[in-house]
Amino acid sequence: MSKYVKVMFGTNSGAGSFQYKIGGLNIANVWNPNADNPKEFGGFNFSTEEKILRWLHWGDTIYDVKIPDGAEVIDVVESATPHGVFRTNKIILKNPRKVTDEMALEFYKKSTIPEFAYYKAMAAVAVMNYKNTAMQIFKDKVNKDNIKVVLEEWNDFIDKKDDRTNETVELIESMLNNF
Numbered sequence: 001m002s003k004y005v006k007v008m009f010g011t012n013s014g015a016g017s018f019q020y021k022i023g024g025l026n027i028a029n030v031w032n033p034n035a036d037n038p039k040e041f042g043g044f045n046f047s048t049e050e051k052i053l054r055w056l057h058w059g060d061t062i063y064d065v066k067i068p069d070g071a072e073v074i075d076v077v078e079s080a081t082p083h084g085v086f087r088t089n090k091i092i093l094k095n096p097r098k099v100t101d102e103m104a105l106e107f108y109k110k111s112t113i114p115e116f117a118y119y120k121a122m123a124a125v126a127v128m129n130y131k132n133t134a135m136q137i138f139k140d141k142v143n144k145d146n147i148k149v150v151l152e153e154w155n156d157f158i159d160k161k162d163d164r165t166n167e168t169v170e171l172i173e174s175m176l177n178n179f
Helices: 054-056 101-110 117-126 131-141 147-157 167-177
Strands: 004-008 026-027 044-049 061-066 073-076 085-088 090-098
Touching: 004 054, 044 054, 054 101, 054 117, 073 101, 101 117, 101 131, 117 147, 117 167, 131 167, 147 167
Parallel strands: none
Antiparallel strands: 004 044, 004 061, 026 090, 044 085, 061 090, 073 085
């Protein structure tokens, strides 16, 4: 069975202002699993260790997830989303750890996301300045046959208006543009 994890900045979800209790029961203020709009859907997102790589830009701290008895869990499957996103109405977060480049690399090594998702994952880890992980993904996944798609996915993820540029983003972008 896969280990469930959640990534956030501290105890605040990047997707909202909810302040999580670490080690305690968190209950969603909004929960409507039949809604089409994520804000109306509500709940708490989480993933597995094999799928979290693509979502590491949502925080600097990773938590183990425990699903309490009586919680509802929805497997979110969308064409634009690499399978591996789940939502629940109740969640317990434990064992907070600051994400490091070494941890990101380990998540990459065990990842099972679709091939196309690695291109945005490379951007996600670059944004978080996980240089070794971004470089490894580049080395393993970028080639002359897919460079056009990789650049499309990279540019779709890296928003020039976003102030999340750093030396890893600049390095990978230069390597992609000079491929």
